[in-house]
Amino acid sequence: MRTYFDEISKIAGNVVTVKADGIGYDELAVITSRHGTSLAQVIRLEDDQVSLQIFGGTEGVSTGDKIRFLGQSFRVPFTDDLLGRVFDGSGQPRDGRPEVKAETVEIGSPAVNPTKRRVPDKMIHTRIPMIDIFNTLVGSQKLPIFSSAGEPYNDLLARVGMQADAEVIILGGMGLRHDDYLTFRHRFDEAGVLGRTIMFIHTAADPVVECLLIPDLALAVGEQYALQGKNVLVLLSDMTSFSDALKEIAITMEQVPSNRGYPGDLYTQLARRYEKAVDFDGAGAMTVLACVTMPGDDVTHPVPDNTGYITEGQLYLRHGRIEPFGSLSRLKQLVNGKTRDDHRDIMNACIQLYAQCDESREKREMGFELSDWDERLIQYGDLFEAKIMNLNLNIQLFDALDECWKILAECFRPEETGIRNAIIQKHWPKKVLQEETTETSKA
Amino acid sequence: MKGRIKAVFGNMVVAQTSDNIIKNAVGYCVRSDGVKLLCEIIRVRGDSADLQIFEETRGLRVGDEVIFEEEMLSASLGPGLLGQIYDGLQNPLPQLAEKVGFFLEPGNYIHALDTERTWDWTPKAKAGDVVQAADTLGSVPESIFEHNIMVPFGWDGQFTVQYIAEPGSYPILKDIAILTDSSGNERKVTMEQSWPVKRPLCVTKRRLLPTTPMVTSVRIVDTMFPIVQGGTYCIPGPFGAGKTVLQQITSRHAHVDIVIITACGERAGEVVDTIREFPQLQDPRTGRSLMERTIIICNTSAMPVAARDASVYTGMTLAEYYRQIGLNVLLLADSTSRWAQAMREISGRLEEIPGEEAFPAYLESRIASFYERAGSIELRDKRIASVTIGGTVSPAGGNFDEPVTQATLKVVGAFHGLSRARSDARRYPAIDPLESWSKYKGIIDSKKVARMNKVLKRGDEIHQMMTVVGEEGTPIEDFTTMLKAEFFDSAYLQQNAFDDVDAATSVDRQKFVFDKLLEVIETDFDFKNKDEARHCMKKISSLFINWNYAPWDESVIPESERQDEKMSKTAHEGKEETERGSFTEILKQIDEYVQSLLDGSKNPESDEKLQETNA
Ligand SMILES: Nc1ncnc2c1ncn2[C@@H]1O[C@H](COP(=O)(O)OP(=O)(O)O)[C@@H](O)[C@H]1O
């Protein structure tokens, strides 16, 4: 069968249409033009007209260029040689080292049979108190970080990558600034985790379409490690860039947009990636942590909105901190009852008191008179922000819980915390424990 | 009938054929490696058929063969459906896992019903009887039910029973009866039949106006926004507001015979919870495993989109089937928005003229005809049976002013709107008591409910006013009314889904507690000042909350007035009573405390006994 085709009939956006036969849907091809070669993928078949999405972009592609079909859909090599390496959105090395030769696996595998999933039950310790105590990350969870553009979301992602106890870390970068990529690399290197890290990187300077494959590549490799029984952590940044690339292709293909220009299948496209997070019954697990920048800091924007419907909670990053309100780990109750007996009580009490502190601060801003209670709440809020909410902390869960107790004891009497008596008796710092009648409320 | 593929675009294929094309017939696209992918004809134009493929289309080529069947997409119906976990096309997922492992590889189909298992057959009809579609020929026991084997629903006219199998143990494909039609043709009946999922299945004498409350055991639903057997309701809400948890709770505690859970385009993890938990959980009404009254249909968000559309109809058809048997069935769909989005994706591929937010113009009529399949019916033998439908809606940006929510609100009988404000404040279930509505009558006298509603509304008005005039500017009477509304909210409308006792409140208990609340709320307390009002109402509130955690004691109402079905005793009853306090003891404390406020005999501050015992 002929494998070269050169009767290009249409070039529009990042899509090229060529006359060809015997081509499979989703098949991969290579287009060779004056500027070099690029990978391409079949996205539409109609009689003898084959439409391809060109990953390297169509700038400079001519109607005289040649297209060679590879007879298969996109595959990625899978071997331990991937560890420590960096690839681009078409799976080529971008670290100047040779190509990886190994058995390949298909990307975008079918969904996992739900009956082969376990109910997750392993906490992932990130050593960041705002996550460990309040929004506990659970193995196989898919959790996004909703963030406005200026926030240090990549920093946070790198921190989790370095501190989490994962056996394999996979970073998928989409639309990354080159500096961010270098920073990731540098920090992973410094932390000594580079040897168990694989990176698939698309930077803002690369052709837009190339970012489309990044999540699939990262997740396909992660899935293979999980099938081998490993605990895998996949970090994706920024899924908004990925969604924008989807939007671009959809518009080129003249699909009717559903909401702010995004295609009607945005939910499905995102879900097919996020749902790869899994705890296999009888193998390992893959956890997915993703950054989603919110255009205009608007959570009802289609990207964060659709994401929230898919993921198992969300972390809001605002003013350099993880927001205690609105952030939610939907899986936390699967693990936080088994860590330490005071975990849930501290989680609830600290947040409720912090909410009250907010009200007191408002009063202060409005110039109202502050009661002693208000003063202490504000003192608590300041301490809580500095010693618990601070994202630069790197402490164990138990130490973080102890720190919370210390702060509480510094600002309040036991019964003011709303924590039940049994827990107070056991954990309230000894020196300050006074005999008090406690009144707790369930409400 | 055969054809060839002409075009492939996403999950859409255009095929060309010189044979007749039947719209909505199923077919198979044969991939070059021999794998057959199930599809459905969704549009016919000249000699070409537009197909939606229920699988990934990866690898299909122009020129590949398409085989058309004459059948429409159908569900297999017969004994053995209960307890099953199916995908949207009714493939049993545990068996698929055995056959193909971790992943749902395209092109694997397994018969929905076990054809080897045998069932204890008892004939009911006898030779010579004249019967028609849906009449019972005999039955087999399935779970706790008598599963009637009926004359196939699609058979027209009258038949004479020529042969009926002796009692015995048979597999579903055994001919259990032979019927002859009016022209003398013999037709064989097995225990299995099939029905096209997109056609309503309802063989009935007449449809009834549904009036029997369907008890969910969720207080805010049963008391304020009730559902009836054969009715419809929807739960719209932004992400994280508690739609899924509410449905999970309902699927456990609803007073119906059978629950069908359709997980449509949402998280796989949530289905896994149900799959793993239900076999361990006991149905308090029967003492059997909950799984024995449940069927799970799951087409989660990563599974092929076209099958998402099918999953909703498959679930519906199974529900209607058990209704024909004479049972009350609840169909839960989470989320109907994902089904609507599947319609949108397919419509987009068909290049139909889009309506609002690119949804197809027929969105409304599809939603309407889906909910119309609910209903309470009288069967030919006078028994009454029902299908109730509850669907969640996931509106973009949490804004109810969008096509799916609006189309749904037009056709359902009850609206349980979840509010972001309530879920943020952890007021679960986050059903907005001021926005939601129900057209049905519930278990509590509607006049009493109206009285309570007035307090809630007034409380809200006062609260809003207070943000302008401040506490100082609010008269004490108004302030107290607001506190009472807040008390009703926190002690009754809010319910802890994760507590063994509080998660489900029986009918008798709801009536009893509601009456008590109304009594307290309509009592004229003469509070000296706002601090005292706040303090006392908080105390009452915490007493009632404790009460919610105490196991129910039916002895508080006379035997003649009890309505609750007898429950099989569950393990935690009695055992935890000491820890949780006793129902009658707390009732006494409430009465005493309220009395003390009226007498002015006690200074509430020094009342030790009223402090909460558990947190
Ligand atoms: N009735 C409830 N009681 C306690 N917590 C709840 C309740 N409903 C929801 N939640 C909390 O909210 C989270 C999200 O609920 P879920 O039903 O999954 O939301 P949705 O389906 O609307 O996105 C849950 O993980 C749980 O933590």
Ligand SMILES: [Mg+2]
């Ligand atoms: Mg949900």
